[in-house]
Amino acid sequence: MRIAVIGAGAVGALIARELCRYEAEVLLFEREPDVGWGVTKANSGIVHAGFHDEPGTLRARFCVPGNSLFSGLAAELEISFRRTGAYVLAFSNEEFSTLKTLREQGEANGVPGLEIHGREEVLAREPRVNPEVRAGLWSPTVGITLPWELAIAAVENALENGLELHLGEPVTGIEVRGGKVQAVRTGAGRYPVDAVVNAAGLFADEVARMGGLDGLELHPRRGEYVLLDETTRDLVRAVLFPAPTEKSKGILVLPTVDGGLLLGPNAQDLPGEAKEATETTREGLEEVIAGAWRLVPELPLSQAIKTFAGLRPESPQKDFVLGEMGVKGFYQAAAMRSPGLTAAPAIANWLAREISLTYDLPAKSRFQPKRRGIPHPADLSEAEWEELVEKDPRWGRVVCFCNRVTEGEIVEAIRRGARTLDGIKFRTRAGFGQCQGGFCTDRILEILARELGKAPWEVTARGKGSEPVLGEVRP
Ligand SMILES: Cc1cc2nc3c(=O)[nH]c(=O)nc-3n(C[C@H](O)[C@H](O)[C@H](O)COP(=O)(O)OP(=O)(O)OC[C@H]3O[C@@H](n4cnc5c(N)ncnc54)[C@H](O)[C@@H]3O)c2cc1C
DSSP states (O other): OEEEEEOOSHHHHHHHHHHTTBSSEEEEEOSSSSSSOSGGGSSOOEEOOSSSSOTTSHHHHHHHHHHHHHHHHHHHHTOOEEEOOEEEEEOSHHHHHHHHHHHHHHHHHTOOOOEEEEHHHHHHHOTTSOTTOOEEEEETTOEEEOHHHHHHHHHHHHHHTTOEEETTOOEEEEEEETTEEEEEEETTEEEEOSEEEEOOGGGHHHHHHHTTOOOOOOEEEEEEEEEEOGGGTTTOOSEEEEOOOSSOSOOEEEEOTTSOEEEEOOOEEOOTTOTTOOOOOHHHHHHHHHHHHHHOTTOOGGGEEEEEEEEEEEOTTOSOEEEEOSSBTEEEEEOOOTTHHHHHHHHHHHHHHHHHHHTTOOBOTTOOOOOOOOOOGGGSOHHHHHHHHHHOGGGGOEEETTTTEEHHHHHHHHHTTOOSHHHHHHHHOTTOSTTTTTTTHHHHHHHHHHHHTOOGGGOOSSSTTOOSOOOOSOO
């Protein structure tokens, strides 16, 4: 049995890893040069509790179990994850009744621990919240994570368990004969397979059409963000939501796992063809700042270090599209709007099990679930760091001073598959700090060139056409 998973975002990566638990050949195709560079790269990174989703939807069905799988998954894959809890804040009578609706909805979905707190308790726990707050819905199971790290870690672990990874190789065609999947095609060749899983994010509609399925329509809904640096670490402890609107969960203020604060996202619908429109806009950022100030009035915008935007894959049915559809062997894991990241572990378990039952796949006896993260000296004790340096002095050479990332980590990231500046950034956080790479980019570029045996001008930021260095000034 051979299965092709199309798309190495959080969803495809976890599905590929789960499929590796069974006796099957698993191939993962990704059009980008690295893992987790699609929707997974730019979002809020919240592990939602599941009270925002209407009972009966696939979002509700998979969000709550996805949330509870996160603690175990984070330990197994050694990724960043912290349960911060969350408040949904109400500033009016109308918003107060929304809190009650969300609590009922959450309880119907099986969300544990939901409580409505009065103004005093909210302000005692979160003193920076706007004092005009009336009440807050407290949800203790909400957490924060690094979505791309999840995708990277899942793929690393899947590789140890036999995955065949094809990066920079977009699937261009799917052969179907007699109502059954036969093969996938890419620019590099034809791969006979018995089943495909469409986890192509914003492009899942195009991939569905390759298999002859016309029913899936996706358009991007852009969400813009402002990131504040780690000096804002103590301002807010939990994820702060406003009362949600019809269209989105609203503009939030939330802590990041690196210690900064993230403000956003807004929600702008874009035409179907605008699937690369990740630019930010002046009006959008103004909307984000106004929304964040409504929750926490004294946010120090002078500490802003980055603005960015992500694109939600929205479908008319406003729900995930999951399971075998229309063609034998064609499985969808599509239309993964929020809470797609949270739901991904539960969807991956369910889909891999569905496939294993349909094709009668025995479990692999030698599946190894554990993946070791790259050690980060900033998180180690002095003694542990010294031990690393004694074995290899490169672990003592700090390259990114903002996030205290060493040469040892960068070399290890390259050993694990990083080939670009972004590949290093997403694996080690070098260039993610206050100076956003202003001081370390040239040094990382040198290390990449040295380790890969390339000239510096052949090293790219994120694939062909993004080379930061043009060539020698003086030969
Ligand atoms: C603004 C915003 C905020 C969000 N906040 C949250 C949140 O806080 N919590 C939460 O749970 N969810 C959140 N989400 C949703 C979550 O980010 C997504 O559900 C999740 O990242 C989707 O992952 P994916 O793997 O389906 O898609 P992607 O990450 O896009 O992965 C799909 C991959 O397929 C690849 N691909 C496309 N076409 C092809 C092809 N032909 N061949 C090979 N590869 C191909 C792409 O390059 C991409 O890497 C948010 C989304 C956005 C945009």
